[in-house]
Structures are given as structure tokens and as C-alpha cells.
Amino acid sequence: MNKNYYFKNIPKVDTLLKEERIQALCRIYGKGSVTEAIREELDHLRALVRTGTEEEITDEFERFTEELPGKIEEASRFPLRKVINATGIILHTNLGRAPLGNLQGEALFQTMGGYTNLEYDTETGKRGKRWEHYADLIASVTGAEGAAAVNNNAAAVTLMLSALTKGKEVIVSRGELIEIGGHFRIPEVMEQSGARLREVGTTNRTRISDYEEAITEETGALLKVHTSNYKIIGFTEETSIEELVELGEKYHLPVLVDAGSGVLVNLEQFGLAHEPTVQEMLKKGADIVTFSGDKLLGGPQAGIITGKQKYINEMLKHPLMRALRLDKCTIAALTATFREYLNENNAIEHIPVLWMLSRKSDELKQQAQELCAALKNTGVSGEFAVEPSISMMGGGSLPAEEIPSFAVTIKPAGMSCDEMAERMRKMSVPVIAYTKNGRVWFDMRTVTAGEVHELKCELTMLLGESFSGERVWESNPPRTRLTPNTGFEDQGAHQLPNHAHITY
């Protein structure tokens, strides 16, 4: 074999860069990163020419240009990227909890594009405060006197206890000593913040008299923790916020509430059980209520602190605040989120978490039927059906609620469900589904209309490959860029968001 012949025929970087498909990738990922990926592939090719057999080498030469765009794409993708969540779990912790919508995404893009007035008062030309961008808005939406926000709710609880109860005893019911996961455990958070835990009552029953009997000169606050990720049922008794507020007033102690998932709308309208809202808790007189930004609120990861201004002020001037403060991107997305809540209908329409919760069975069934029919039409192998399924809130919220939904279920031919799941995870836009009764289930509640198209293309390719050994798609699978669209219009394949002035 004449190796020199092959060495001479190895394509040049510059020639490859001129190809149309490669140029398209340069526009998406940048020329630098694409060139880097090409060099790497050429190195592999050279190594093969050095060590491979003639058959291996000719094979590779034949495939090289055809497969190059796919390989570049794989190498250029961000490690953190879009996936399709077909699990039906709305706040999937491993999939980033609350997905952001169009308006939230817009706000983020705008803020990332250049300088901002983050700590600059454009009225006076003097230094401003970053929380002035959102504090009044959060207060007015929740009906609180004041508001602040930090990195997440774990940080909010830590800051609250550090600023208000350091060195004091904090009374908590034994039924509310929760662990959220990720090492957030009330007793440990308390220890970190320098407060002393004084547990009262029992796991299933705690009365107001239990709290009262535990109050001493050492007491700094009464803490109520919303047991958002489990339910105690049966012979139970829980002390209400009203009772705690009455007791707090009697002994001049603040009543602090870790509300966890932080609902701002009445969940009964979605056919779920009533979950106390943040507004209700504040109205009942809670001094401080903290909650997550990326659970039921449907915003970015953040911890929201609402309540009496004098306590909020204590937190704002605490040294921890500097370590836990929000960055400008979060401020932008959080502000956009709360703005939607000024009108509840807007919130339900534009915030993906609420929109997904509000989707009706008929709509989900129709979406499943359309996807199922489209898959059958492509002629790929496998059994396809539409079946009723169960969605969950997830994220440690509403643990007892089963939300009826519809799914497309597939029994793949020529591979097991596990194999199919694995291959779906490796696709251009990974698809996360679940396996039950020997079939792979794609729950429609968490799949947007735009994603259905993408899902169809990806599944067609995957199932088509397995039965004919050939790609159904000639080029790379169609892919959608970040689509922070809660109208969820399909932005189409290979289309960049219209922010040409921004360098990513």
C-alpha cells in the first residue's frame, strides 16, 4: 500500500472550511471552535493512515467528509445543553427544575448583551442598589411589606436564621425537620447559621401549647417549615400560621416560614389540592416567608425572601448577603417572572411550569395522537400507541399529586427499551423518557409543541437506523436552538435567535 498517496490526499483545513455545511456550523459555533474540531479529526485520520490497514483507510476516507459535520457538532456543543423532557415530571431536579419561557429568556438575553444599570441609578447618576430592580415588584405581587432575593431558598433560610436568630433558640416542630436533598437538612442549616434548634412536639402531632411551653429568654423565633416533599397522613395535628402568629405577638417573637416550593396562584384551578400560597401566609401575619425561585414559581434558581421590612433590612446588611447575592442574569429573569404575576392569566400563559400544569387532557391526547400518527407514517419499525399516563410536579413539590396525562408509548423493534433509552440520551438533543411495561413512554405534558417536531425527527432517525441500518436523514438531525418560547413556536432547524449583536 502506498501510504504517501493517502497522506497527500488528506483534506486541508482551509478547503474543508469552505464547504457549505461546515460554514453553517461556523455561524453557529464560531470559526475557532470548528477549526479546532476539524484539526482534531484530521489528526485522527493521519494516525489511521499511519497504523491502519488499506481497507480501514479507504473506508475512513470515504466516510470522512460525510461524517465530519456531525463530529464537529458533537465536539462544539456546550456541555450544558437543551434536552427534551418526556418524563412528565414538570420540576425535574436533574433536568434543571423550572424551564424558562420566552419572556424570561428575552430578559436574560438582553442583560447578557452588554453593560447594565445593575448598581447604577440612571435618575441621579449615582450608585444604585441591585435589589431596587426587583424588591418592590416582589413585594407588590406577594402583598409583602418588603422583599429580598438570594441564590436559592437554602441560602434564603440560612441568611434568615443567621441575621435574625444567631445565638438564639429557634423552635421547630418535630414533624417539620425536613431534608430536601443535596444536604439541605433543617437541623444542619440551623447549626450553620449559629441558631440553636429547639424541637417540640412529635413527628405526627405538634400543638401550639408545645411551642408555648418551649419559649424561654433564649428563644429567638418560631420557625415553620412547609413539608413540601412528603406528607404525614393519619392521626396528625399541625399548628397553623395564625396560631403561631398569635403566640409570636404575645412573646414578641418573629414567626419565620420556609415555604419551600412557594406557590403564588391557587392550584385548585388545575384540579390539584389547595396548597397554601405565599400571599395567604403573609396575610395571616407571618413575619418572613422564604421560597424557591425555580420550583412552582417557575423562575430562575433563586431564594425569595418576603415579609416585614425591618427584618428584611437586617438581612440586607448581613455580611452573608454579599456572598449570596443575585447576579444580573438571575435578576433579569426573576424580574421578568414576577412581572408576569402582576396578571395571573399572563403568568399561566407565559410561565412554562404553570402552562404545563394548566394543559388539559384533550390537548395532551391530541398531541400524543399526532406524534404517534407521524411516527407510524414514517414507516419506521416498532409498535406505537397512545396511552393515559401520570405526570408529577417533581422537584420535591406536591408529592401526593398524580396529574393525569397522555403519552406516546413505543415498543422498539430490534433493540431493548434500555438500549433505546441509552441511544436517545446520546442524540443531538438528548431525549429523556421512562420505561414501563416493556415500552418506552413519552409523556406529553412536559413536551412543548415545538419540541414534538424535534422529537419526531430524532425518533424517526433512531428507529429508522435500527431497522434499515441507514440514516433516514441525510444530514444532521434538525435541531432547535434555545427556544425560550412559551408560545413554544418551533423556531425551525439551524436557526439562530435574532440577537446578532451578542457574542456568545
Ligand SMILES: *Cc1c(COP(=O)(O)O)cnc(C)c1O
Ligand atoms: C426546596 C426547598 C428548600 C431548598 O430550596 P432551594 O431553592 O432548592 O435551595 C428549602 N426548604 C424547603 C421546604 C424546600 O421545599
